[in-house]
Structure formats: C-alpha cells, structure tokens
Amino acid sequence: MKKQAAGSNNEVKTSPLSRAGGVAAVVVGVVAVAAAVYIMVNGIGLNPDLDFGAGAYYYADIPDYQKTLNWDVYTAQLPFWVYLLLFLGWGWLMWCLWKRIK
Numbered sequence: 001m002k003k004q005a006a007g008s009n010n011e012v013k014t015s016p017l018s019r020a021g022g023v024a025a026v027v028v029g030v031v032a033v034a035a036a037v038y039i040m041v042n043g044i045g046l047n048p049d050l051d052f053g054a055g056a057y058y059y060a061d062i063p064d065y066q067k068t069l070n071w072d073v074y075t076a077q078l079p080f081w082v083y084l085l086l087f088l089g090w091g092w093l094m095w096c097l098w099k100r101i102k
Helices: 016-042 053-059 080-101
Strands: none
Touching: none
C-alpha cells in the first residue's frame, strides 16, 4: 500500500474539456426548457380546428378522436382510494429497488 506524503493535495483535477462539456450540457438544457415554455405559452403548432384540450399535442392529427373511445365501458370495481394506495405502494417499492441497486 502506498502512503500519502504529508501535506499532499488529494484534489481531483478536471480537464478543461470536461468542464466545457458540463457547461454545454447546462446551456442546452436551459435552452430546451425555455423553448418548450415559449412554445406552450404561445400555442405554436396547435391547429385551432382540432382542439382537444390538454391532449391536443398528441391527438391533433386524429379528427373526432374524442368519439373513438367508448368511455362508458370501463367502470372501476374498487373505490378510488384503493387505486391511489396501489399506485403509491408501487412507487414506494420501485424507490426501494432503485435505492438498493444504487
């Protein structure tokens, strides 16, 4: 085993290229978020004739999409709180799994 000399500096040096890559990643991330917010605020790309509310970005190319599904077919067998507890339980289990893997 190698001994460290007294007073030696244990700092990890990073190359200028890796620092530049990190800065570039942050800049690209900020620009992407800003562009997404700008597009949403200004409604760019929406067709006013095909307004399906929040799903307009996904279903704008399907005319009369809201009429294609029979919404009365599905009825919940259990109360809503049971589904909520199942959802939260699944999330907790996945969190525990990721914690264990990491």
